[in-house]
Amino acid sequence: MSRPLAHPAAAAVTLAGLLFALADPVRLAIVRELLRSPAGLNCTEARARLGLAMPKSTCSQHYRILRESGLIASERRGTELVSHVRAQVLTERFPGLLESVFGAYERECQPAGRRRASRAAAVG
Amino acid sequence: MSRPLAHPAAAAVTLAGLLFALADPVRLAIVRELLRSPAGLNCTEARARLGLAMPKSTCSQHYRILRESGLIASERRGTELVSHVRAQVLTERFPGLLESVFGAYERECQPAGRRRASRAAAVG
DNA sequence: TATAAAGTTCACAAAGATTGAACTACGGAA
DNA sequence: TTCCGTAGTTCAATCTTTGTGAACTTTATA
Numbered sequence: 001m002s003r004p005l006a007h008p009a010a011a012a013v014t015l016a017g018l019l020f021a022l023a024d025p026v027r028l029a030i031v032r033e034l035l036r037s038p039a040g041l042n043c044t045e046a047r048a049r050l051g052l053a054m055p056k057s058t059c060s061q062h063y064r065i066l067r068e069s070g071l072i073a074s075e076r077r078g079t080e081l082v083s084h085v086r087a088q089v090l091t092e093r094f095p096g097l098l099e100s101v102f103g104a105y106e107r108e109c110q111p112a113g114r115r116r117a118s119r120a121a122a123v124g
Numbered sequence: 125m126s127r128p129l130a131h132p133a134a135a136a137v138t139l140a141g142l143l144f145a146l147a148d149p150v151r152l153a154i155v156r157e158l159l160r161s162p163a164g165l166n167c168t169e170a171r172a173r174l175g176l177a178m179p180k181s182t183c184s185q186h187y188r189i190l191r192e193s194g195l196i197a198s199e200r201r202g203t204e205l206v207s208h209v210r211a212q213v214l215t216e217r218f219p220g221l222l223e224s225v226f227g228a229y230e231r232e233c234q235p236a237g238r239r240r241a242s243r244a245a246a247v248g
Numbered sequence: 249t250a251t252a253a254a255g256t257t258c259a260c261a262a263a264g265a266t267t268g269a270a271c272t273a274c275g276g277a278a
Numbered sequence: 279t280t281c282c283g284t285a286g287t288t289c290a291a292t293c294t295t296t297g298t299g300a301a302c303t304t305t306a307t308a
Contacts, residue, residue, distance in 0.1 A: 100224035
């Protein structure tokens with residue numbers, strides 16, 4: 001990881017790639033933490049915040065997938081690799097998508113009592 | 125497949141599950157076709173429309189994943205299994221998400237010339 | 249230089265995807 | 279009813295992807 005990390009150009013970011021990157025609960029949680037941390041977060045810190053007993057090699061792989069999908073950008077600061085969400089690029093490419101997905105995530109994270117009860121499980 | 129197919133209740137539909145189901149290019153395309161077909165589509169028809177040389181067992185698996193994620197509902201009509209997007213349930217659970225994702229998909233499917241050119245590949 | 253911290257890469261085991269073949273379900277014709 | 283064709287599912291084998299510990303690289307500091 002000596003040279004600058006490869007980040008896909010905006011035009012190379014695909015919807016399926018983004019959805020794939022976000023389709024993992026751990027990565028979804030990481031990105032939420034990143035969105036809450038404008039200054040960026042490194043691997044170790046993200047792991048600590050999420051309280052996940054995850055080996056650092058696994059975390060590294062998750063970060064790589066997020067990076068290659070175009071979701072995050074990473075830069076070295078000292079020994080750390082600090083990452084942040086590429087909000088500008090994503091907004092340009094797919095306006096509103098990120099807000100929508102993480103709006104849904106916040107909604108899901110709310111305890112059930114804070115939402116309107118929806119008892120009927122109508123199919124359709 | 126004699127008994128009614130299992131469809132998750134609205135409350136059991138998770139964001140990560142939906143994203144996972146949509147994270148595959150084939151499934152993304154299938155769901156778009158379904159969204160365009162209010163009367164529903166069966167496996168064979170969807171395969172034909174997408175022009176994919178995909179074995180029917182593979183298509184069946186994709187439909188199963190879509191069904192188990194809560195994205196689609198399927199019902200038997202004669203020998204066919206007709207499926208449609210569970211728009212009402214999804215809107216109730218995650219308002220705006222489906223529109224946002226498939227808005228992004230349509231945007232991506234447009235030829236590049238119809239979008240504003242974005243030459244600079246700024247990271248971030 | 250030596251030591252430590254932060255990540256990456258490698259290699260292997262475990263889990264998941266793809267697909268042809270065999271099977272089930274249904275409808276229609278004889 | 280029985281037989282046949284169509285639509286999908288399930289099974290099993292193969293292939294691919296993911297998770298992980300160990301070893302390695304990079305940077306900083308004593």
